[in-house]
Amino acid sequence: MKLVFEKSVQGRVGHEVAPSDVPTSIHLKEEFLRDDDPALPELSELDVVRHYTELSRANFGVDTNFYPLGSCTMKYNPKMAERIAAMPGFSDIHPLLPQLRGGGMLTQGALEVIYDMDIALREICGMAAFTMQPMAGAHGELTGIMMMAAYHRAKGNKKKTILVPDSAHGTNPASAAIAGYTVKVVPSDDEGLMCLEVLKDMVDDETAGLMLTCPNTLGLFNPHVKEICDIIHSVDGLAYYDGANLNAIVGKVRPGDMGFDIVHLNLHKTFATPHGGGGPGAGPVGVCERLVEFLPVSIVVKRDDGTYALEYDRPNSIGYIAPFYGNFGIVLRAYAYILMCGKEGLPRIAENAVLNANYIKEKLKPYFEIAVDKVCKHECVFSASKQNEHDVHGMDIAKGLIDEGYHPPTMYFPLIVKEALMVEPTETESKETIDGFIEAMIRIAKKAEAEPDELTKAPLTTAVGRLDETKAAKELNLADVG
Amino acid sequence: MPFISNTDQQQQQMLEAIGLTMDDLFADIPDELKIKNLELERGLTEQELQVRLQALSGKNSTHLTYFLGGGFYDHFIPAAIPALAGRSEFYTAYTPYQPEISQGTLQAIYEFQSMICRLTGMEVSNASMYDGGTAMYEAMMMALRKTRRNKVIIDDSVNPIYRVMIHSYTQNLNIELDETKHSDGRANRDAILEQLDKETGAVILQNPNFFGCIDDFTDIAEAAHEKGALLIMCCYPTSLGILKTPGSMGADIVVGEGQCLGLPLSFGGPYLGVLATTRKLMRKMPGRIAAETTDGEGNRGYVLTLQAREQHIRRDKATSNICSNEALCALQASIYMSLLGKKGLKDIANLCADKASYAFDRLTAVPGVKARWGKNWFYNEFVIDLPTDATDVVSKLIEKGIAAGFPLSRYYEGMDNALLIAVTEKRTKQEISTLADALEAIL
Numbered sequence: 004m005k006l007v008f009e010k011s012v013q014g015r016v017g018h019e020v021a022p023s024d025v026p027t028s029i030h031l032k033e034e035f036l037r038d039d040d041p042a043l044p045e046l047s048e049l050d051v052v053r054h055y056t057e058l059s060r061a062n063f064g065v066d067t068n069f070y071p072l073g074s075c076t077m078k079y080n081p082k083m084a085e086r087i088a089a090m091p092g093f094s095d096i097h098p099l100l101p102q103l104r105g106g107g108m109l110t111q112g113a114l115e116v117i118y119d120m121d122i123a124l125r126e127i128c129g130m131a132a133f134t135m136q137p138m139a140g141a142h143g144e145l146t147g148i149m150m151m152a153a154y155h156r157a158k159g160n161k162k163k164t165i166l167v168p169d170s171a172h173g174t175n176p177a178s179a180a181i182a183g184y185t186v187k188v189v190p191s192d193d194e195g196l197m198c199l200e201v202l203k204d205m206v207d208d209e210t211a212g213l214m215l216t217c218p219n220t221l222g223l224f225n226p227h228v229k230e231i232c233d234i235i236h237s238v239d240g241l242a243y244y245d246g247a248n249l250n251a252i253v254g255k256v257r258p259g260d261m262g263f264d265i266v267h268l269n270l271h272k273t274f275a276t277p278h279g280g281g282g283p284g285a286g287p288v289g290v291c292e293r294l295v296e297f298l299p300v301s302i303v304v305k306r307d308d309g310t311y312a313l314e315y316d317r318p319n320s321i322g323y324i325a326p327f328y329g330n331f332g333i334v335l336r337a338y339a340y341i342l343m344c345g346k347e348g349l350p351r352i353a354e355n356a357v358l359n360a361n362y363i364k365e366k367l368k369p370y371f372e373i374a375v376d377k378v379c380k381h382e383c384v385f386s387a388s389k390q391n392e393h394d395v396h397g398m399d400i401a402k403g404l405i406d407e408g409y410h411p412p413t414m415y416f417p418l419i420v421k422e423a424l425m426v427e428p429t430e431t432e433s434k435e436t437i438d439g440f441i442e443a444m445i446r447i448a449k450k451a452e453a454e455p456d457e458l459t460k461a462p463l464t465t466a467v468g469r470l471d472e473t474k475a476a477k478e479l480n481l482a483d484v485g
Numbered sequence: 486m487p488f489i490s491n492t493d494q495q496q497q498q499m500l501e502a503i504g505l506t507m508d509d510l511f512a513d514i515p516d517e518l519k520i521k522n523l524e525l526e527r528g529l530t531e532q533e534l535q536v537r538l539q540a541l542s543g544k545n546s547t548h549l550t551y552f553l554g555g556g557f558y559d560h561f562i563p564a565a566i567p568a569l570a571g572r573s574e575f576y577t578a579y580t581p582y583q584p585e586i587s588q589g590t591l592q593a594i595y596e597f598q599s600m601i602c603r604l605t606g607m608e609v610s611n612a613s614m615y616d617g618g619t620a621m622y623e624a625m626m627m628a629l630r631k632t633r634r635n636k637v638i639i640d641d642s643v644n645p646i647y648r649v650m651i652h653s654y655t656q657n658l659n660i661e662l663d664e665t666k667h668s669d670g671r672a673n674r675d676a677i678l679e680q681l682d683k684e685t686g687a688v689i690l691q692n693p694n695f696f697g698c699i700d701d702f703t704d705i706a707e708a709a710h711e712k713g714a715l716l717i718m719c720c721y722p723t724s725l726g727i728l729k730t731p732g733s734m735g736a737d738i739v740v741g742e743g744q745c746l747g748l749p750l751s752f753g754g755p756y757l758g759v760l761a762t763t764r765k766l767m768r769k770m771p772g773r774i775a776a777e778t779t780d781g782e783g784n785r786g787y788v789l790t791l792q793a794r795e796q797h798i799r800r801d802k803a804t805s806n807i808c809s810n811e812a813l814c815a816l817q818a819s820i821y822m823s824l825l826g827k828k829g830l831k832d833i834a835n836l837c838a839d840k841a842s843y844a845f846d847r848l849t850a851v852p853g854v855k856a857r858w859g860k861n862w863f864y865n866e867f868v869i870d871l872p873t874d875a876t877d878v879v880s881k882l883i884e885k886g887i888a889a890g891f892p893l894s895r896y897y898e899g900m901d902n903a904l905l906i907a908v909t910e911k912r913t914k915q916e917i918s919t920l921a922d923a924l925e926a927i928l
Contacts, residue, residue, distance in 0.1 A: 004588070007596050007823055017824035018563045020832040024914040025843035027835075032861045035699045037729045042603045045826045048565055055569040055593070055820055062589035064577035077579055079488055083531050085571065088751075092542025097553050098753030099891060100546075104880035106888070112544030113752045126524050138615040138754065141796070141806045145654075152657045177796035177806035181626075183657035186801040224513040255511055256518050275488065279813030280590035281580040281612070281773060283755030299653070322653030326556075326618050326646045327753025339538060345528025348486040350520075355489050357510045358499055365503040378510060405586055410579070416797070433490030434499055465585040467786035475778035475790045481609045481767065482599040483777075 004061065004466070007054055008483055011044040017051045042485040061466050062280070063410050069436050071363075073382040073413040073425025074172065074220055076250060076272035078432075081343070084276065084336035093335055098327040107312050114311035117328055118303045120287075120338045127341075127349065128246070128266050129259025130289030134298045136329040140247060143267030143286025144178035144214070146299060149321045150265060150290060151212050151241045152182060153297040157319065160239060162211035168197045170221060170417045175214040175245060184211060191419055195221040195375040197231065206234055212241040217261070218251050220417040220425070222360060222379035232262025241265060241294075249273045250430065251357060251381035254350030264291045273352075274337035275431075285333035299324045355430035356381040359437055363426055366441045370448035374420045382427035384420050385412075395451040395458050397422040402461040402469065403450065407443035486528055545752075550916050552844075553888040554866050554907025555695070556617065556644045557756075558745050560723065560833075561911050563824050566747045570817045580773070580809055584788045590812060591787035594775040597819040604725045604822070604830075605739045606732020607761035612773035613815040614807070617742030618647040620758030621719055622654045623771045623805055624738040625687055627762075628715040630804070631769050634686030635660050638677055642667040642694035643719060645896035670698040670858035670868065677705060681712050691719035692731070696893075696905065697841070697866030698858060699728060706735030715766075722746055722759060722818075724864050726834030738762045747821030748814055757814035768794065771805030773812075833910055837865035840917070841908040845869075847921045848906065853928050857903060866907040868893065872928060875904040881927050887920055 046054070063070070070077035088094065092112060100106040101114065121133045137143035148165070155162045165179040168189045176186040189205060192198045196219070213235045218224045225231065232242040244263035250273040258266045270276050270285040278284070290298060300320045301313040328334075344352065357380050364373060364383035374384040387397040401411030401424070413425040428437055450458050462468065491499070500506060511519075529537065551559040570576065574589060581587030581594075594612040601610035614620040625637055639648060641664050648664070655662060661684075665676035672690050681688065688709045693699045706716040715737035723745045731739040743757040744750070762770055768791065776790035796803040825833060842860070845867050849856045853872035871878055875892035882889040890906040897903070908917070 004592060006592070006599075007819075008599065011826075015826070016828060017565075017826055018829050020825075020829055020836060021561070021910060023836055023839055025840050025917075027839050028842045030842045030861050031699070031727070031838060031864070034701060035729055036727055037606075037725070037733070040827045040831050041725060043600060043822050043826045043830060045828070046823055048563075048824060051820060051823045052565055052569060054823070055816075056572065058589035058593055059569075059572040059574040060589065061587075061592070062574040062578045063583075063586040064574040066573035066577045068586075070579060072579055075579060077577075080577055081488055083534060085576075086535070087538045087542075089567070090539065090542040091547045092545040094749040094751050095547050095559075096545050096752045097549075097551055097559065097750050097888065098557060099553055099555055100549075100888060102895065103553070103883060103888065103892070104876055105883040109546035109549065109883070110752070112541040115541060115544065123525065138619070139807070139809055141808050142615060142619070145806055149653070149656065156657075173795075173797040173800050173803070174806050174808050176801035177799070177803040177808075180801035180803070181806045226513050226515055229515070229518065252514070254520065254523060256514050256520060260518050260520075277576040277813070278579050279576050279811075280578040280587070280593075280816070281812035282809045283615075283757075283811045283814055284809060285755075321656065323618075323646070323649045324653055325754070326616060326650065330754035331752040332749075332755050339534055342526070342529050342537070343488075343531070343534055344486060346523045346525040348489075348528040349523065349525070351486060351489055354507055354510070355491055355496070358491070358496060358507070361505065361510060362499045362503055378505070378513060401583065402585070405583065410586065411583055431488050431490060434495040436490070462585050466588055467585055467784050468780035468782060470584045470780050470786045470788050471778045472788050472790070475776040475788045478776075478778070479764075479767065479790065480777040481774055481790075482595070482602040484599060484602050484608070 004057060006483055007044045010046060010050055010054060013045055015045040015047050017046050017048045068408060068410050069432060069440055070410040071412055071426045071428050071440060072410060073427040074247060075413060076427060076429060077278060078275055078429035080275050080277040081340065084339045087339050088332045088335055101313055111311055114303050116335055116338055118305055118311050120334055123341050124287060124289055127253060128289050129257030130266055131292040132295045132298060133287050133289040135287050135334045136299050136325040137286035137288055138325055138330050139282060139284040140267055140269035140286040141174040141178060143288045144174055145182055146288050146324050147243055147265040147267055148178055148182040150294055150297040153321050154241060154294055155211055163209045165211050166205060166213040169419050170219050171214060171216060172245060172247060195223050196225050199227055203234060206238055208238055210238050210240040212243055214243040214245055216245040216248055218248050218380035221375055221384050222382040223375060223377065224380055228261045247272060248381060250352055253353050255353045264294060270333055270337040274340045276333050276336045283330050283333055285330040297321055352430045359428035359432060363428055363437060363441060367444055370445055382425055385424045386420050387422035387424060390451040391422060393451050393455040395455045397424050399458045400424060400447055403447045403458045404443060405462040406464045409440055409443060549886055549888045551888045552890045552906045552920060555891045555905060556742055557750060558907060558909050559750060559911055560745050560909050562747050562749060565824060566817050566820045569820050570813060575816055576813055581789060584786060588786060591775050593816050593819055595777060595787050597815045598775060600819060600822045601759055601761050604722060605720065605761050606730030607739050608764045609767045610761035611770050612775060612810040614758030614760050614772055615811060616756045616758045617740060618650040620740040620760045621647045622651050624717045624740045624760060627769045627771060628687035628717060628738060631766060632686040632713060632715060634684055636684040637687045637689065638663050638665060638680050638685060639689040640665045640667060640672040642672050642696060643689055643691040644695045670696045671700050678708055681708055681714060683712055685712055685714040687715050687717050689717045693721055693724055693864040696868050697863040699862060699864050701729060701734060703734045724834055726830035737766060743818045746818035748817055755811060755814050757811040757818060769804060772807055773810045836910040837908065840912055841865040841867060844906065844908045844917045847917055851921055851925045866905060868903050868905050871902045871904055874901050878927060882923055885923050887923060889920060
């Protein structure tokens with residue numbers, strides 16, 4: 004495909020700027036002006052529309068293809084949420100407005116959304132309060148760890164380490180390290196769960212906390228999760244719940260009841276906001292009662308007269324982690340989703356997510372090696388080790404699936420499984436779709452035995468074939484600067 | 486609930502096929518932990534939801550005339566942007582780890598990176614950060630990693646919202662943040678040059694700064710480089726239609742808030758952070774980066790690259806914990822820049838400057854109102870001094886449907902009467918006159 008710059012024709016205009024109704028006054032000092040115009044493309048509106056439409060057609064999205072992408076949770080995104088986010092009453096309000104005296108009354112609807120979302124998430128997660136500010140799950144992790152640090156600082160605790168299981172999402176150790184902690188890795192046992200005995204040995208006075216995903220990245224719920232939290236609490240450590248996999252248990256069990264002190268949620272995973280090709284997301288963080296004082300400012304409060312206001316005067320707050328109230332447009336979409344699901348809908352999310360995953364696991368078990376053969380939650384992890392015998396790798400299976408019309412599973416993660424293929428069907432997909440996927444996987448397994456060479460050439464149905472990533476990293480052509 | 490496809494009957498068929506009951510699937514959760522009752526409403530139908538949220542959105546005012554900026558602006562958004570970014574192949578797609586089926590997102594990112602470079606005069610850009618403030622924090626960390634130093638100089642004319650964010654993020658880290666106090670509305674050269682030493686890792690400045698004042702930081706960049714420090718410059722992308730680029734001033738890292746490039750204000754987000762730098766520093770750059778390459782047939786294509794710096798490979802040794810970007814927002818910004826193009830962005834920038842200049846003349850002619858600093862030093866935002874408390878004045882004007890500006894006392898001591906006024910291309914001569922008249926009437 005041509006680059007947008009290569010389609011540029013001198014003199015074309017895609018958007019005419021409104022005529023000026025004020026006198027032109029060149030008041031800016033010459034020394035401050037650039038001597039050339041920015042070399043942006045020159046295109047008509049139609050050129051631009053065709054270009055981006057063409058680009059869109061080179062993408063798989065959930066609306067076009069099944070996305071069984073483990074741990075990333077790519078489910079259907081209801082259209083209603085987009086309509087709501089586009090309502091001018093939500094999209095056209097300036098975030099500084101409620102910070103002006105009298106401006107708060109002009110943003111009551113938006114403040115109510117944030118307030119109500121907090122209340123709903125408290126109930127869903129069993130926490131005392133939430134902040135909507137973190138702009139992604141990983142940002143939520145950092146916020147959570149910063150609150151953990153503030154808690155220990157306030158108590159005069161000298162804590163240096165954070166424990167993270169070896170099956171954890173990579174963002175966990177990264178967030179802990181970036182917040183200034185040393186990371187220690189807790190190994191998994193043969194069953195794919197955190198080793199309790201090893202954990203007990205590793206916990207000491209320097210332990211600031213533990214970051215845990217439950218169910219973990221193998222899709223396994225740890226029945227000893229409460230005990231794990233108790234062990235951490237015994238040294239005044241805090242238990243952090245990585246809520247990336249909450250959709251497996253939503254409406255069934257709450258992180259707060261399991262003993263966690265801090266929780267982050269990836270709204271797109273559990274509450275169906277679009278992933279957007281990499282963002283924007285939103286990563287609200289919930290805390291237990293003793294951490295509420297450390298939440299970032301501002302906080303939306305409801306006054307006695309029923310109106311909503313922003314509160315800043317919180318001396319122990321960790322401060323601002325976002326310029327305003329987080330990715331409000333995303334929080335709003337998730338809020339709409341929660342309202343549509345309601346109390347009966349949330350447990351159905353977990354039930355269908357878990358049923359779909361176990362169905363795939365059982366059906367594909369004869370064809371692919373399974374990492375841990377137990378009832379799983381929302382995702383199941385296979386290994387391509389059987390296919391390796393024919394010199395077919397996880398990558399080849401993934402690319403073969405593309406030719407079958409499916410987005411590949413997550414590959415080579417979790418790191419503790421050799422040639423991992425992590426499948427997460429999600430709750431929104433139907434039995435028909437899942438049966439189709441299973442059949443495609445079986446065809447690939449048979450092909451891996453019969454014609455392994457064919458599979459290593461895949462994909463053959465896409466605009467480009469397998470791309471040379473080594474060349475990309477070596478030549479590093481990161482921009483066309485004209 | 487219409488998002489769950491399986492019927493009860495299908496669920497039953499599936500359970501039978503695997504020989505389990507629904508209870509079996511949740512048997513690993515201890516009974517005492519299971520939720521007994523969820524205190525939520527019943528689920529709403531789509532129609533009910535629309536009615537409820539329409540009413541909620543109606544509680545927010547959409548009839549204000551905005552002279553309120555502070556880094557976030559009420560610019561016009563061409564219709565093609567939401568139409569194209571709303572294509573579900575973009576908005577329901579995943580991070581482009583599988584390049585063969587993500588060329589749309591990948592090429593769009595590569596083009597975004599290219600446009601940001603062309604706009605800022607830098608050599609490389611990433612695929613975007615969460616927002617301008619987090620971009621500034623990441624740029625600071627990047628500079629400190631590169632220089633292996635821990636001292637940062639930041640002028641207080643840099644957006645105070647970003648400065649308070651940086652203070653939050655560095656609480657547990659061993660970083661010395663030295664704030665210089667602006668002088669005449671611009672970065673305090675004397676104080677910065679005096680504080681610069683061999684321990685300084687980064688100097689952070691903004692152009693146009695929070696007060697709307699413009700500057701040329703070439704001399705500060707040179708001085709910083711002489712001491713082995715890096716210059717981080719925060720910019721306002723729209724202004725680069727006409728203003729001298731950070732690249733030409735010698736900036737090492739450029740950050741900025743991309744909201745002005747075709748994104749709605751949306752009560753604070755989602756926005757996008759811009760982060761661009763030099764080739765020398767590209768391996769230290771956090772976040773997603775797309776690169777050009779070829780497939781086996783020699784066809785050109787795009788992939789994510791330099792992933793070895795990232796959390797999913799380096800875990801606790803990663804350059805940043807960020808595992809994504811604001812891809813859809815970057816796409817909106819790219820479409821905006823494509824539509825406006827070379828001429829349009831310059832036209833918008835000139836229009837903003839002209840209208841701000843007109844507003845400046847009109848407002849400073851109101852008896853009692855004074856210009857705080859010089860006229861030829863600002864772009865689309867400027868500071869006036871009122872004869873009385875600016876917070877009171879803004880509060881009175883809000884009742885008249887005008888968001889008159891941002892009272893600076895919220896972040897700056899001793900500036901109780903100072904009001905920051907922003908003017909975009911959307912403000913008409915009539916609206917500016919209405920503001921001036923309303924101001925005159927209440928003073």
